[in-house]
Amino acid sequence: MELTMRKANPFVATIFFIAIFLLYTPLFYLILQTFLNNPYDLKSGFTFRWLLKLFHSPSLLEPLMNSLEIGVLSASLAVTVGTFGALGLFEFSALLPTTIQSLIMLPILLPEVITGLSLLLFFLLLHIELGFATVVVAHASFSASFVYFIMLEQLKKLDPQMAEVAQDLGAKPHQIFWKVTLPNILPGMMGGWLLAFTLSFDDFLISFFTSGAGLTTLPLKIYSLMRIGVTPELNGLSFLMICISTFLVLLLVSKEQSRKWVLRG
Amino acid sequence: MNTPLKSSKPIPLTALVFIGWLFLMTFIPFLIILGMSFLERTPLGTISFHLSFNNYLRSFQYIYIKVLLKTVWLALVATLSCLAIGFPVAYYLARSRGWLKQLGLVLLFIPFWTNFILRVYGLVSLLGNHGLINQLLLEWGLIKTPLEILYTRTGVYLGLLYNYLPFLVVPIFSSLEKLDPALREAGFDLGANRIQVFWKVVVPNIKEGVFVGSLFVFIPMLGEYVIPDLLGGAKEAFLGNVMVSQFFVMQDWPFGSAIAGMLSLLLLITLWIQTRWSRIGGFRNGIDNAKS
Numbered sequence: 265m266e267l268t269m270r271k272a273n274p275f276v277a278t279i280f281f282i283a284i285f286l287l288y289t290p291l292f293y294l295i296l297q298t299f300l301n302n303p304y305d306l307k308s309g310f311t312f313r314w315l316l317k318l319f320h321s322p323s324l325l326e327p328l329m330n331s332l333e334i335g336v337l338s339a340s341l342a343v344t345v346g347t348f349g350a351l352g353l354f355e356f357s358a359l360l361p362t363t364i365q366s367l368i369m370l371p372i373l374l375p376e377v378i379t380g381l382s383l384l385l386f387f388l389l390l391h392i393e394l395g396f397a398t399v400v401v402a403h404a405s406f407s408a409s410f411v412y413f414i415m416l417e418q419l420k421k422l423d424p425q426m427a428e429v430a431q432d433l434g435a436k437p438h439q440i441f442w443k444v445t446l447p448n449i450l451p452g453m454m455g456g457w458l459l460a461f462t463l464s465f466d467d468f469l470i471s472f473f474t475s476g477a478g479l480t481t482l483p484l485k486i487y488s489l490m491r492i493g494v495t496p497e498l499n500g501l502s503f504l505m506i507c508i509s510t511f512l513v514l515l516l517v518s519k520e521q522s523r524k525w526v527l528r529g
Numbered sequence: 530m531n532t533p534l535k536s537s538k539p540i541p542l543t544a545l546v547f548i549g550w551l552f553l554m555t556f557i558p559f560l561i562i563l564g565m566s567f568l569e570r571t572p573l574g575t576i577s578f579h580l581s582f583n584n585y586l587r588s589f590q591y592i593y594i595k596v597l598l599k600t601v602w603l604a605l606v607a608t609l610s611c612l613a614i615g616f617p618v619a620y621y622l623a624r625s626r627g628w629l630k631q632l633g634l635v636l637l638f639i640p641f642w643t644n645f646i647l648r649v650y651g652l653v654s655l656l657g658n659h660g661l662i663n664q665l666l667l668e669w670g671l672i673k674t675p676l677e678i679l680y681t682r683t684g685v686y687l688g689l690l691y692n693y694l695p696f697l698v699v700p701i702f703s704s705l706e707k708l709d710p711a712l713r714e715a716g717f718d719l720g721a722n723r724i725q726v727f728w729k730v731v732v733p734n735i736k737e738g739v740f741v742g743s744l745f746v747f748i749p750m751l752g753e754y755v756i757p758d759l760l761g762g763a764k765e766a767f768l769g770n771v772m773v774s775q776f777f778v779m780q781d782w783p784f785g786s787a788i789a790g791m792l793s794l795l796l797l798i799t800l801w802i803q804t805r806w807s808r809i810g811g812f813r814n815g816i817d818n819a820k821s
Contacts, residue, residue: 276620279614283617284618286691287691290655293654293660294654304654304660304664345550346547348547351544352542352546353540353547367548367555371551371555373748374559375751375752375753375769376754377769377772377773378559378752378789381773382562383554383558385561385782385786386557404554412547465644466645468645468646468755483646486647490650490653509642509643510639513639513642517631
């Protein structure tokens with residue numbers, strides 16, 4: 265019985281491999297195009313020209329730096345606010361009134377196009393000039409809720425007895441927080457930070473509405489290059505970004521793997 | 530933990546920071562856009578502060594209802610297609626072991642982590658008239674003129690399917706992972722065959738997670754803007770595209786806001802149907818599944 269259970273259904277396996285293949289086709293095509301003399305002609309020959317051109321185009325450096333800075337700042341803001349929320353609401357999380365629960369879910373459920381436009385109206389009404397700061401705040405406005413849920417999970421794993429023991433040993437509330445609670449929730453905070461950073465770095469639509477005319481992030485730059493039409497520069501950039509995301513996933517997996525090894529050993 | 534003593538404590542200040550943040554940065558802007566939908570644009574292009582329902586009456590015109598129905602229909606078909614493909618993919622991953630599972634997860638996560646706009650760009654260049662598909666088909670002599678996929682409804686459908694598939698595989702995978710293998714074994718021991726175990730043991734236990742996972746794909750699809758914009762062109766606008774063009778092209782903010790109101794109503798209806806269908810408590814589980 266055991267053996268038949270482990271064997272994968274060939275039909276299921278086929279769908280899996282076809283799906284993975286199709287998932288990668290557009291990405292591999294972008295990479296392939298980077299190295300073609302004419303990106304839209306498969307037989308036009310191999311070249312490094314487009315990739316080299318990318319490194320000489322300063323017009324992409326600025327959006328990249330903006331995206332990184334906005335990501336770091338908005339993730340830090342979201343982790344601060346979201347962790348505050350989880351710490352404060354943890355004890356009540358099972359008995360929260362529906363209104364508060366809906367308020368927390370609202371940024372996750374609201375379509376980005378509504379979030380972006382409503383924030384735009386909000387900033388315009390308050391006469392706040394659109395730019396770097398508005399994008400940072402806008403990104404943190406929706407990622408804080410994601411961080412809150414991650415932190416809530418992290419706090420659930422925390423043994424409540426630890427704080428009680430610390431209290432019995434004479435620790436004051438702030439000491440309990442800094443010496444017991446914080447070190448234990450730090451991994452969750454890092455996870456939340458990474459998620460918030462990814463959400464910000466990946467975001468197009470909310471930046472599109474809240475960035476104003478002067479500021480460009482990387483996704484905004486890609487969008488405007490796409491609008492112009494084919495630019496081989498864009499393919500070079502795609503190649504680079506696919507490499508980065510592959511590297512990040514492999515890094516995360518290998519870290520996870522090594523942690524498992526340590527735990528076993 | 531749940532002693533009345535603790536629950537009667539006042540809500541701490543730290544929580545107020547978070548609630549205040551949500552109130553100020555999400556709820557108030559949302560109220561502003563809803564409020565705007567009840568105002569009216571004057572012929573001069575300014576906004577008159579008179580309460581009116583005209584925008585909503587206008588949104589019931591045939592052209593807007595058609596866009597609404599198309600949005601719901603395409604989102605629904607794409608969600609069901611994601612489910613049909615995503616389920617076997619997640620099932621295969623959950624049932625495999627060792628390095629194969631690791632590799633499968635890595636393969637799934639790389640596109641997931643690749644920039645969204647870039648994934649759309651990949652599809653645009655793949656499906657275009659000079660893209661890989663048409664190049665190969667022309668080369669092999671299967672077609673005489675390039676297939677029109679880009680800037681059609683098929684293009685939008687493929688875009689939705691391609692971009693949202695990983696987002697559905699992950700929650701299905703995690704609810705399959707949470708399933709206790711002893712349950713399946715008990716089913717086999719009691720004499721059920723594989724098909725019976727699948728339908729009577731596996732499906733009832735993961736139904737909730739799969740349902741909420743589908744909802745978390747369906748809802749953002751309803752509000753999609755980028756995919757119809759870049760893969761569908763002007764003909765295949767979703768509600769989100771009509772809304773944005775009312776804001777930036779027509780300069781009619783109140784009417785654009787009314788479309789936002791309509792989209793929000795659509796969301797509320799979806800969520801209402803969801804809560805009606807699922808048992809109380811199942812929703813929370815499902816949300817946890819969708820997140821992890």
